[in-house]
Amino acid sequence: MTFKPTYNLIDELKWRGLFHQETPGIENVLNTEQVTGYVGFDPTADSLHVGNLVPIMLLVHLQRAGHKPIALVGGATGMVGDPSGKKAERTLLDLETLNHNLACIRTQLERFLDFDGPAAAEVVNNYDWFKEFGFLEFIRDVGKHITINYMMAKDSVKNRIESGLSFTEFSYQLVQGYDFYHLNTAKGCKLQMGGSDQWGNIVTGTELIRRKGGSEAYAITAPLLTKADGSKFGKSESGNVWLDAEKTSPYKFYQFWLNTSDDEAEKLIRIFTLLPQPEVMALIEAHRADPGRRELQRRLAEEATLLVHGQEALETALAASNILFGKSTAEQLKSLSESDFLDIFDGVDQSEMANIEGVNIVDLLTDSGFLASKSEAKRELKGNAISVNKTKVGEEYVASSADLIQGKYLLLQKGKKTYYILNVTS
């Protein structure tokens, strides 16, 4: 039977800026047969974050090109710890945390792939084939094929020789390499993809497959993303940007993308959306002509939020952004229904207070837990930073129940971007 991919995966990855390195021959294989390829995900937290979206996109493109994607969650590798890019030995996760993380990540991954049809995706856990694998068996069957010299030559190991590296992390590449071998023999998987920091680990896998006599095996890596200033991609002021709506609300997620710089947005829209090339190019051109409209950032934020959180969440995020940053007034705020209000401010920090009638603004800010001390409250008030229900207030402001939205809420704000909701219970 003949196979024809929907499109040339390598070309697609290249123009999107998702291509860093490949092993020779993969392009030809991708164009002539349906390839099963995998990407591994570490269960280091109970949610993936935007940085993990890069390898996810690799799988998505693989599938869209007509190939079979496998997402591997690292139940076994997560117990060992990948030394790549790490300066120091990691602490091991306990089993309970690990299992919890695995389950969460698995659910998240399932959202991005199609599990039906001729290119149906699969999610696997490497713990399944490692749990019965004994140590002696492993060092005889796997360790014998790879030399220490070979393993020591990897950057991930070399960089740690000075500062120290446990045997556990040293052997990580063998464990990951064996994953590839296992998938290769059990599922005919010929391709492993990942960030460029995974190159060494992936190649250990292809080497192992070659020596143990599996079928041919290939690698493709994507460049590691950094911001223009060299800092790590995927962090906002408030920390990691997670894919879990509980940890990073769709609104904050949308805002993360909207706030990207012009240069960055040009890069990111290729990587994190599935918009076709002509449309992307047209958007970039339009944006350069009139950067002030931030059409590019808007579109990027919309597409990324849609991809990760879906239509409904996107609409709420848009509505919230409009209210928060548009020229909305206290009147408009008060006219919101309670459920709209709560939807829009979903994810905004909040606390409860019993009674606010006659409470001075300084006490309000500190007692609510919004600001840490009265000195800070006074400072910010003096700096003209504090608003109540979108209206700037000074130190003389005293709260009254007439200010409450829907008789229950007070919207506190420091600066333009920091909001806090006071839920008045009495």
Add this chain to the structure above:
RNA sequence: GGGGAGAUACCAGAGCGGUCAAAUGGGACGGACUGUAAAUCCGUUGCUUCGGCUACGUAGGUUCGAAUCCUACUCUCCCCA
């Protein structure tokens, strides 16, 4: 093992007996401008019942008064062996 240098606010780094809640730079936060940007400019950056209070590695001591002097301890760095 011997000798030397040091430990100050988020970070770097001045201060070396009172005028030090501590220069300066960076960061962070706020304001103006703008595109919810960048750059720029301005302000703020321990707590407080606004009387004060607690802070310069830790514990003591000298002094009217200590970040500053003395003692011990802990830690860091450098040189020699």
